[in-house]
Amino acid sequence: MQLDAIPNSIGETLLRGKLPHGLTLVLNPRPGFTRAFGMLATHYGSLDSRVPSAGGALESVPDGIAHFLEHKLFEDKAGDVSLRFSSRGASCNAGTEFGKTAYHFACADRFEENLETLIRFVFDPWFTAESVAKEQGIIAQEIRMYDDDPDWVVFFNLLESLYARHPVRINIAGTVESIRAITPDLLYRCHRAFYHPLNMVLVAGGGGFDHARAADVAERTMASLRFEGGAKWTRPRIDEPAAIQRKRHEQPFAVSRPQMALGFKDADLPTDPRDWLKRDLATRLLLDVLFSESSPRHERLYESGLIDDSFDASYTGEHDFGFTILGGETDEPDRLAAELHATLAAARRDGVAREDFELARNRFLGRYVRAFNSVESLAGALASGHFRGIEIDDLVSAAMALTHADLEARLGSHLREANSALSILRPKEEADDDDE
């Protein structure tokens, strides 16, 4: 198999090749490392709330099915797949996100066997009514664990407020009720639609393995599998109204003090992946300029006691949605929201200083270099980049091409009160008093 180098400014060895049935392989050999890592990811997640039917039309599936499918693939006819990894001293896990589901393992030896197991189990669905029923009990417990996590709850309450129709508002694990409607047949349909090699990427990195031999193992294993039809999944753009669904949502919760999240719904939804990248980076650098600890605006809010170390500012974007979230724990959620709006309005008047912009960009470059320390996080970034159609070094060139005017444009268009919604969790008085 031909492996081509992926150029990057760090000088890291990154190789890419094409496996049988169209699966993309990316390798990141790291001499001197002990641990090896393998990840097989599909461009499928909680956003994919509809599955193509035989006739091609899209049909709705129960909320949480992508996550349910992720759990269920760990069981096949021979039993529990994770035990096969652990019998070799390897650890394995998986994660479902909005737009991606990734299966991975880490090991200190027997890499090739683990790589083969990874490929085989992800492409080998096996569901029975009994095993689905058992998983419903386990996932119900997982959902209840998330139900007790204030960060998670304030976040999804906010997304339900920002979005009327877009599936980003759906809780990734679904609900105890929605997963009851999941059947083996639905799982098979989702697997057939979204787990085709053309829709997936295999990333392997770390030390203790020979990359050419790993490529051979992957090639042989893929060649032994059969696939019918299938294609790269193109996620349809959702026709989401620009307006905010609900301006404000409040929920009593077992927390020590109120928690708030102020969200801004993005209307800038370009079609070209390079434009999303520019949008994402400009927004992230802008949030850094406005709200990093070095910012006088952050300092003012901190000294006023409205925010503390729990405060965070982040942006999440895909091709047909994007949102900024500002928030954390605070005694006065409404006053903080008003202060944040006032801070943004003042920043629009003052503009973004070139010096602050340069500082944020240098910090971004430092973070970029640091991200190469971890084989796992680099693998995740490579998989996401693959699905978005961007190369890893595009991050650097896009950041270098930004100007402070790009940040000002985002400040002017995106972070507006009209685009915002507020999510609040307030302590239940009684729950607080019981806390010794």
Place this chain on the structure above:
Amino acid sequence: MTDGSSEKAGDFDHVRTRSGLDLFVLPTKKWKTRVLRLHFRVPSSERNAARALVPNLLRRGSRSLPTMAAVSRAFEGLFGAIWTSSAYKLGDEQIVAFRLETVEERFLPGRPRLLGPALRHARELLHEPRLEGGAFPAAVFEQEKLNHRREIEALYNDKMSFAFQRLLDLMFPGEPYGRPVLGTVEECDALTSPAAVAAHRELLACPMRAFAVGDFSPAEVARLVEELVPEGSSNPAGAAPPPAAAPRASGAPSSPRLVVEEDDVSQSKLVGGRRVDLADLDERQFDALRVYAGVLGGGFHSRLFQTVREKHSLAYFASASLDRLRGVLYTSCGIDAAARDQVRALVEQEIASLAAAPPNAEELEQTKRLIVAGTRSLVDSPSSMMESLDASFATGRVRTLDQIARSVDAVTAADVHAAARRIGPAEVDFCLQGEARPAGA
């Protein structure tokens, strides 16, 4: 710079500086960053709150960097150099740790100088806080005190950590081991600015270990750390304290005390603690205890996970962990309240079964392989390497990762069976309990 005494400590080079500081250096070009950590070690006490507050006060300003924004800007300007702190527990000790990380200069355009300037900032922040009349400025102090109180209270927001702290309160009342690392709300409320200044002095004078991983030479690290912690301001780490003598398992009550606290939680947390007899442990037995905990609850293959989650679908997670410093075995499960007694019985049953008979060959091998692979993999994480070495001083068993892996690999089923006899009866089962809501299955 050094007095010439350089030896190995596990995988690290141990250097003792002229001023008596203990440095542990792992020179490597594997990473894109260089990491320096300082671990200040003090016995856990009612002053935990004061000492945990100190780093938060220090970052609020220094002689030439008078505000938090100026401090942050100084580090951020160095391509996002990181200066952070944390407080955590290691046995009976509270560790206040500071970490400095800079990007390897060769990966950046123009190869800017980063480590030297970052170190100067860090040195100033550690030693020259902004004081007014010998105390932290009143407004800064009051605000950080309030934030610290809220951080202590926020433990409640993470229900698993909260349940564990409640278990420690019940099992080790008043003992250093059981104290919350950030202190209690009462201890925090009682703090004064002079007490915080005293805690700052106490920290800088207490035993300290410094760790460095990256493209350093030991002599260079010695020079850097002496710059960061000047001569005489800190004591050498000294010899490792002997492991605390744990009360004999036989002293524990014969039936576990079940403590239930009703709360508004969707998933109930069931945690349990048992004392482990650490008397006369040789290396093999020390590692056999770890294998025992792994067989019981260390992964997907373990007894607890397979029984409670996979066989009975009663939990999302079920695991066991072992503190070999103090000698405590912990079990934890995330369950529905309706299943509480059934899960308690299943945990009891698995522990009894491992006491009655050695583990089977398959689960033994699987557990050992997982531990060996996990141990060998630590070498790929600078923080894990540093923390693992620091913890090994506390148990008095400083070994290379390879030595640990080999010793674990040599553990037999009979060793694990012997280890099981060191596990005392359940002392406390704590349940943070919500409303019973049977699952949909």
